[in-house]
Amino acid sequence: MSSTADKILDVAQSLIVAGGYNAFSYADISDAIGIRKASIHHHFPTKAELVAVLVDRYRQQAELGLKALQEQFASPADQLQSYLNFWQTCIRDASLPFCVCAMLAGEMPMLPAEVASRVQAYFHMLARWLAAVLQAGAEQRLFRLDERPEDEAQMLMASVHGAMLSARAFNDPDLFVTIVNAQIAKLLVEDR
Amino acid sequence: MSSTADKILDVAQSLIVAGGYNAFSYADISDAIGIRKASIHHHFPTKAELVAVLVDRYRQQAELGLKALQEQFASPADQLQSYLNFWQTCIRDASLPFCVCAMLAGEMPMLPAEVASRVQAYFHMLARWLAAVLQAGAEQRLFRLDERPEDEAQMLMASVHGAMLSARAFNDPDLFVTIVNAQIAKLLVEDR
DNA sequence: TATGATCGACCTACTAGTAGGAAGGCACAG
DNA sequence: CTGTGCCTTCCTACTAGTAGGTCGATCATA
Numbered sequence: 023m024s025s026t027a028d029k030i031l032d033v034a035q036s037l038i039v040a041g042g043y044n045a046f047s048y049a050d051i052s053d054a055i056g057i058r059k060a061s062i063h064h065h066f067p068t069k070a071e072l073v074a075v076l077v078d079r080y081r082q083q084a085e086l087g088l089k090a091l092q093e094q095f096a097s098p099a100d101q102l103q104s105y106l107n108f109w110q111t112c113i114r115d116a117s118l119p120f121c122v123c124a125m126l127a128g129e130m131p132m133l134p135a136e137v138a139s140r141v142q143a144y145f146h147m148l149a150r151w152l153a154a155v156l157q158a159g160a161e162q163r164l165f166r167l168d169e170r171p172e173d174e175a176q177m178l179m180a181s182v183h184g185a186m187l188s189a190r191a192f193n194d195p196d197l198f199v200t201i202v203n204a205q206i207a208k209l210l211v212e213d214r
Numbered sequence: 215m216s217s218t219a220d221k222i223l224d225v226a227q228s229l230i231v232a233g234g235y236n237a238f239s240y241a242d243i244s245d246a247i248g249i250r251k252a253s254i255h256h257h258f259p260t261k262a263e264l265v266a267v268l269v270d271r272y273r274q275q276a277e278l279g280l281k282a283l284q285e286q287f288a289s290p291a292d293q294l295q296s297y298l299n300f301w302q303t304c305i306r307d308a309s310l311p312f313c314v315c316a317m318l319a320g321e322m323p324m325l326p327a328e329v330a331s332r333v334q335a336y337f338h339m340l341a342r343w344l345a346a347v348l349q350a351g352a353e354q355r356l357f358r359l360d361e362r363p364e365d366e367a368q369m370l371m372a373s374v375h376g377a378m379l380s381a382r383a384f385n386d387p388d389l390f391v392t393i394v395n396a397q398i399a400k401l402l403v404e405d406r
Numbered sequence: 407t408a409t410g411a412t413c414g415a416c417c418t419a420c421t422a423g424t425a426g427g428a429a430g431g432c433a434c435a436g
Numbered sequence: 437c438t439g440t441g442c443c444t445t446c447c448t449a450c451t452a453g454t455a456g457g458t459c460g461a462t463c464a465t466a
Contacts, residue, residue: 026445041324044236047421061446063423120320127383128312128320132233145383169396176380180393181369184376188368191319191337201372204361208400218411239455253412255457 027065029055031076039120043073043129043137070134073126077140080122081147088151098159099210102152106202109182114195124183149175156209165209174209181205219257221247223268231312235265235321235329262326265318269332272314273339280343290351291402294344298394301374306387316375341367348401357401366401373397 024032033054037046048059048069066072088105095101112118123144130138152175159165167174185201216224225246229238240251240261258264280297287293304310315336322330344367351357359366377393 041236041321042234044233045321045324048423049420058447059422060424060448064445067423069422123383124379125320127379128317129233129237130382130385132237142383142385145380168400173392173396176377176389177373177393177396180376180380181372182376183379184372184374185368187316187319187375187379188337188372190322191315191334193322193334197368200365201368204365204369208360240457241454250413251456252414252458256411259457261456 026055026057026061030057030062030065030072031079034072034076035080035122038073038076038122038125039118042125043133070136074134074136074140077123077126077137077144081140081144084144085147085151088148092155097164098155098162099164101155102159102206105152105155106182106206109186110199110202113186113189113198116195119195120186120190121183124186127183145179148179152178159209167209178205178209218247218249218253222249222254222257222264223271226264226268227272227314230265230268230314230317231310234317235325262328266326266328266332269315269318269329269336273332273336276336277339277343280340284347289356290347290354291356293347294351294398297347298374298398301378302391302394305378305381305390308387311387312378312382313375316378319375337371341371344370351401359401370397370401 030051033051034046037050037054040046048062051057051062052059062072066075087108091101091104095104109121113120123141126133126137126141127145130141133141149172153171156165156167156174156178157171160167160171165174169177182202185198188201189195189198222243225243226238229242229246232238240254243249243254244251254264258267279300283293283296287296301313305312315333318325318329318333319337322333325333341364345363348357348359348366348370349363352359352363357366361369374394377390380393381387381390
């Protein structure tokens, strides 16, 4: 039993994931959930505001999910792997075949300011989380880091987002798995 | 002295790089080069056709540039580094701050078929080139590959495109350099 | 005199956003 | 218990502007 506002955000999110900020309209949402355009404007006066709220929600959900991962798994290696498993599952079953913020990051130069700043906030949050996990893993001798944890985190994040792009370009969900698994293999100490 | 058609493609390319397929219109091009909308339709009847030609041109230019790199530098390590230097320069001076096809790859599900297939062709071409360079480098003991050359090529390509995304998200061109340099460092044998 | 390039004028469909009102729920005064 | 007023939600109907695209005329040049 989700509210109308939530339904609007859900549909908008799947449309953004499919084609970005400029690839959806209020009419699209209207058609998808059987509500008039004007009603959407009642909940979200402008498109920029709608997407800003959407990205905020997305970041909060991600933050909660990542924190839950840290509590569920003791080992940083398992925490990292289950983060990647999440995306592998999403991409394979096409439920959320792309990161909303990765999508929007490409459009940064043309995004409304209130959206762009929130996309940046997501990237900061994810980079922080990855760096913390990598650092903890390095201290436990689970990972061998060639660079500072923050830089290794940036590399990993770039790999994940780049792999999403490649999976789309080649229309091959398994390619995402291949790329990110090979990437973490380079971090694990038992290798080499 | 470039033809009108070339000027149209140049402007369209910079607009796509800024915001993707849906973020530019014939009117934008019209304003930018001082020609009427109808005249653009004379050269490129439809938007899909315009972008298809644009991506073809982009791939051909890239193919030529990469081949030139292989002739200019004997060492695969230098070939690879100068490919990355190209993007580092582009991103730092903001001349071509994003790969056209990486941009379009994100929009694949909503792209006209004739555009999508050409984006895929670019990805295939680049993956082939990178795999060849990596394999040659491995045979000369310049690189140590943990995976098959094709898979290492995919990882590298994902890193490059993901790093572009991150540089945009953080509004920090240097981040691109940090990520891709750290990534090739993992390939070079003198490390570790 | 044919050809390619450009143009103004136009078209239909769609864009984000607005105005104003109808229906329902809820609180409170009588 | 009823009436009144308010608030939220959703609606129809509308706006100005933009989207991609068409048509026929004009103009230069070969």
